[in-house]
Amino acid sequence: xxxxxxxQPGWIALTLVVWVFATACFTLLAPWxxxxxxxxxxxxxxxxxSIRSEPVALTAGHGEWQKVRLTGTYAPQDEALARLRTVQGxxxxxxxxxxxxxxxxxxxxxxxxxxxxNGIKPPDFPAPPSGEVTVIGMARPNESDARPAFEQxxxxxxYSINTEAVGKGIKPGYFQIVEDQPGxxxxxPLPKLDAGPFFSYALQWIAxxxxxxxxxxxxxxxxxxxxxxxxxxxxxxxxxxxxxAEEEDAYQETRQNG
Numbered sequence: 001x002x003x004x005x006x007x008q009p010g011w012i013a014l015t016l017v018v019w020v021f022a023t024a025c026f027t028l029l030a031p032w033x034x035x036x037x038x039x040x041x042x043x044x045x046x047x048x049x050s051i052r053s054e055p056v057a058l059t060a061g062h063g064e065w066q067k068v069r070l071t072g073t074y075a076p077q078d079e080a081l082a083r084l085r086t087v088q089g090x091x092x093x094x095x096x097x098x099x100x101x102x103x104x105x106x107x108x109x110x111x112x113x114x115x116x117x118n119g120i121k122p123p124d125f126p127a128p129p130s131g132e133v134t135v136i137g138m139a140r141p142n143e144s145d146a147r148p149a150f151e152q153x154x155x156x157x158x159y160s161i162n163t164e165a166v167g168k169g170i171k172p173g174y175f176q177i178v179e180d181q182p183g184x185x186x187x188x189p190l191p192k193l194d195a196g197p198f199f200s201y202a203l204q205w206i207a208x209x210x211x212x213x214x215x216x217x218x219x220x221x222x223x224x225x226x227x228x229x230x231x232x233x234x235x236x237x238x239x240x241x242x243x244x245a246e247e248e249d250a251y252q253e254t255r256q257n258g
Contacts, residue, residue: 018216025209033202040196047190055136058101062139068175070109070135072101074128074183078167080149080156081122087113087188093122095185096158096166096174102132108163108174109137112185122155128183135182137175 046065055069062068075098082094092113099109114125145160149167163170179187 015216018212022209022212025205025212030202030205030209033198033205037196037198037202040198043191044193044195047193050138058103058105058107062173064139064141066139067136067178068139070099070101070107070137070175071132072099073130073132074099074109075106076128078156079128080158080166082110082161083157083159085113091116091119093157094161094188095125096161097128097183098167098170099135099175105171106169107171108161108166109135109183110140110161110174110176110188111183112177112187114185121153122157125185133182135175135177135184137177137181139173140176141173 043065046063050065050067053067055067056062058068058070079095079097082096085092085094087094092115094113095111097109097111098106100106111128114123117123140161142162142164143160144162146162146164147159148165149156149158151157158165161174163172163174176188177184181187
């Protein structure tokens with residue numbers, strides 16, 4: 001039967017690999033890149049709106065990257081450094097300082113970044129101003145790691161920007177300070193407003209899946225045709241012992257006939 005090759009172990013294994021790969025391309029890898037493209041577009045739109053809009057007063061909730069005006073005083077005694085950060089391709093600490101607003105709410109302000117000394121230790125940096133100030137920051141959500149702050153090299157440090165890690169009683173989320181604000185050190189640069197490669201990557205994964213299935217279908221069709229490599233009976237190669245035995249038999253037959 002022409003379809004008998006489909007039951008051969010090698011062909012079954014190849015079919016499994018091709019279909020698992022194609023399924024992953026269509027249901028996991030391409031959708032993952034499409035979702036990243038949507039996230040990047042949403043972020044770009046939010047940053048663009050923030051740049052063009054005026055700061056708003058602190059309320060119960062803000063969209064990410066929205067500019068918010070805060071009036072109150074810094075609380076440097078609870079300050080912490082976010083470690084293991086990367087800013088513009090280089091190692092950095094981010095300076096996180098609680099800020100008590102005039103209505104009694106405590107929020108977290110990311111005052112910017114500083115470069116480590118010898119690649120590992122936090123440097124000296126300016127303390128925030130004392131007294132009441134007004135600052136503008138962009139609203140950002142908490143990061144996921146809430147491990148509590150710890151002391152190292154004379155500074156409180158945290159593994160991520162999370163209000164639960166910095167201290168108790170701080171409003172969830174934080175505000176990334178913009179340039180030229182009271183207490184700002186080196187304001188963090190905004191993400192690049194480009195679409196990124198995610199949409200093209202998604203199309204590539206779809207193309208890879210189609211190519212894999214197309215190749216499998218083509219070679220299946222080739223095998224179904226008369227003369228397919230897997231449908232032909234293969235001649236077993238003789239061993240050296242078998243060839244020597246045949247030569248011996250031929251020699252003996254020649255002697256007998258002679």
